[in-house]
Amino acid sequence: MPRAVRKQIITELPNPCLRNSADRGYSIMKRIYVNEKWCLGCHLCEYECAFANSGMTDMVKALKGKTIHPKIRVEDGGDVHFAVNCRHCTEAICVKSCIAGALSKDDDGMVRIDKDKCVGCYTCVLVCPFGAIMPSADGHAAQKCMLCLDNLCGEPNCVKHCPNNAIVYEER
Amino acid sequence: MKYVIIGNSAAGIAAIEGIRSTDESGEIVLVSDEPHFTYGRPLISYYLMGATDPEHMRYRPADFYEKNNVRTLFGVRAEKIDAEKKQVVLSDGKTLDYDKLLVATGSRPFVPPMEGLDGVKKKFSFMTFDDALALEKAIGPKTRVLIVGAGLIGLKCCEGIAERVKSVAVVDLANHVLPSILDEYGAQIVQRTLEAKGVKFYLSDSVARFEEKTATLKSGARIDFDVLVVAVGVRPNVELVKNAGGEVRRGIAIDERGETSLKDVYAAGDCTESRDIVTGDHKILALMPNAYLQGHCAGVNMAGGDEVFDKAVAMNAIGFFGTHVLTAGVYTGDSFEEKEGDKYKKLFYKDGYLNGFILVNEPERAGIYTSLIRERTPLSQIDFDLIKNSPALMAFSSKARADKLARRV
Numbered sequence: 001m002p003r004a005v006r007k008q009i010i011t012e013l014p015n016p017c018l019r020n021s022a023d024r025g026y027s028i029m030k031r032i033y034v035n036e037k038w039c040l041g042c043h044l045c046e047y048e049c050a051f052a053n054s055g056m057t058d059m060v061k062a063l064k065g066k067t068i069h070p071k072i073r074v075e076d077g078g079d080v081h082f083a084v085n086c087r088h089c090t091e092a093i094c095v096k097s098c099i100a101g102a103l104s105k106d107d108d109g110m111v112r113i114d115k116d117k118c119v120g121c122y123t124c125v126l127v128c129p130f131g132a133i134m135p136s137a138d139g140h141a142a143q144k145c146m147l148c149l150d151n152l153c154g155e156p157n158c159v160k161h162c163p164n165n166a167i168v169y170e171e172r
Numbered sequence: 173m174k175y176v177i178i179g180n181s182a183a184g185i186a187a188i189e190g191i192r193s194t195d196e197s198g199e200i201v202l203v204s205d206e207p208h209f210t211y212g213r214p215l216i217s218y219y220l221m222g223a224t225d226p227e228h229m230r231y232r233p234a235d236f237y238e239k240n241n242v243r244t245l246f247g248v249r250a251e252k253i254d255a256e257k258k259q260v261v262l263s264d265g266k267t268l269d270y271d272k273l274l275v276a277t278g279s280r281p282f283v284p285p286m287e288g289l290d291g292v293k294k295k296f297s298f299m300t301f302d303d304a305l306a307l308e309k310a311i312g313p314k315t316r317v318l319i320v321g322a323g324l325i326g327l328k329c330c331e332g333i334a335e336r337v338k339s340v341a342v343v344d345l346a347n348h349v350l351p352s353i354l355d356e357y358g359a360q361i362v363q364r365t366l367e368a369k370g371v372k373f374y375l376s377d378s379v380a381r382f383e384e385k386t387a388t389l390k391s392g393a394r395i396d397f398d399v400l401v402v403a404v405g406v407r408p409n410v411e412l413v414k415n416a417g418g419e420v421r422r423g424i425a426i427d428e429r430g431e432t433s434l435k436d437v438y439a440a441g442d443c444t445e446s447r448d449i450v451t452g453d454h455k456i457l458a459l460m461p462n463a464y465l466q467g468h469c470a471g472v473n474m475a476g477g478d479e480v481f482d483k484a485v486a487m488n489a490i491g492f493f494g495t496h497v498l499t500a501g502v503y504t505g506d507s508f509e510e511k512e513g514d515k516y517k518k519l520f521y522k523d524g525y526l527n528g529f530i531l532v533n534e535p536e537r538a539g540i541y542t543s544l545i546r547e548r549t550p551l552s553q554i555d556f557d558l559i560k561n562s563p564a565l566m567a568f569s570s571k572a573r574a575d576k577l578a579r580r581v
């Protein structure tokens with residue numbers, strides 16, 4: 001690990017309270033937020049996302065030798081790294097634009113995709129200003145982060161395993 | 173408050189959602205001449221392909237009307253608006269009073285006069301679910317289909333039936349397919365994809381005359397067919413507003429709040445004109461996202477809210493057997509392009525703004541480009557050289573990024 005990064009971890013570790021924010025007990029309006037200055041660019045979140053959504057319980061079996069298609073993607077550029085996934089926008093233009101009614105907003109504000117309704121036209125990919133909804137591996141539908149409420153984890157696995165709190169799950 | 177909505181597709185449904193975001197109790201009556209639960213209109217080609225079914229084609233959950241307390245009048249046409257009396261006259265002779273009215277009547281197929289067309293017995297349009305069901309009944313593994321029109325509707329129809337029939341031929345006056353959204357290079361990728369499925373194209377050509385089962389083209393070519401689909405274009409359904417004295421240009425004229433020149437009469441969707449944010453021109457942007465955004469805005473304003481929709485952008489996401497075409501904006505100004513086999517990217521920029529793009533088989537994160545167009549982001553504020561190659565939030569300043577990723581949006 002480069003010295004500068006190590007120093008950054010030691011001196012700029014975020015408020016430990018944030019670390020436990022996922023345990024505060026209410027899910028309404030909690031979102032994943034990015035603190036890019038703490039992102040190491042390790043891409044672990046991508047692997048944890050792919051694992052969480054694999055439906056398997058053994059990470060090696062789920063990921064080894066496979067091309068992953070995570071719903072969170074890390075951008076790298078020189079010293080800057082940060083992860084991007086669905087922002088669950090208040091006025092979600094993907095929901096408004098979906099031609100199939102496959103995207104909707106839950107009562108708690110989460111943007112949900114119904115893969116059985118999605119026909120894979122990619123209108124949502126065309127309108128998302130964050131580039132946070134993407135073609136799924138089979139190309140027949142779109143995929144997006146649903147905060148791991150659609151898999152066995154039940155809470156964002158990327159946040160849980162981020163080694164440096166560069167992504168957090170909290171209310172803002 | 174009593175609301176009447178004419179039209180049960182994206183704009184009408186969006187208006188209901190807009191009204192209910194502001195007014196939970198007003199009476200809403202929805203009138204549609206189509207006898208169906210609201211469905212995603214572009215899904216009719218996916219239905220023919222077997223990629224969806226009537227249940228999954230529903231544009232909203234099955235309890236939508238009930239939950240939003242909407243009274244539906246399906247299979248009935250709105251024939252006339254009396255803007256003085258604030259009434260809509262229906263095809264069954266009844267009238268509906270309204271305080272606020274939305275006209276979301278969409279468009280209808282345009283069938284130009286063609287010699288001998290009346291003698292063709294099996295001919296179809298491809299706009300509605302009923303069109304798709306009728307076409308489905310007429311085709312089988314031995315059917316030879318002729319589609320006139322290589323635009324969005326004609327080619328989606330082509331994709332929908334290509335693997336269910338013996339042959340498909342497509343004729344268009346333009347020299348390449350999808351002329352409204354693609355240039356020649358992009359169009360050739362789509363054409364190759366469809367040709368690989370056995371579709372035969374007759375471009376820069378048109379039908380000189382029909383006999384019952386034969387079309388003779390201007391070039392002299394003859395095409396034998398069993399079923400004809402005419403998909404040369406659409407016309408907006410503007411007559412209700414026009415006959416009531418409202419302003420109509422090519423489409424119904426509306427302001428940024430969705431109101432027509434008639435008081436308390438709003439309009440949205442394919443029957444209206446939008447102001448293109450790139451060019452400033454008023455034009456018909458017959459696309460579903462636009463219809464929804466217009467309809468929602470109109471609905472909020474009908475219910476006493478105050479919303480403006482002034483960010484209309486031309487855009488299309490359309491796919492053919494795994495070839496994905498994503499386009500937006502207008503194709504003027506300088507350009508940047510990358511071509512590699514079946515992958516194609518072309519960006520158009522002018523006076524420091526991104527004006528439009530064509531992406532074939534490169535859909536990833538295209539929305540970042542679209543948002544540069546929609547928000548009229550000065551390219552001087554971003555690292556455009558970086559973003560040319562691939563759309564990324566890295567091209568924005570760290571402050572702009574924090575606004576996007578570290579804050580509720």
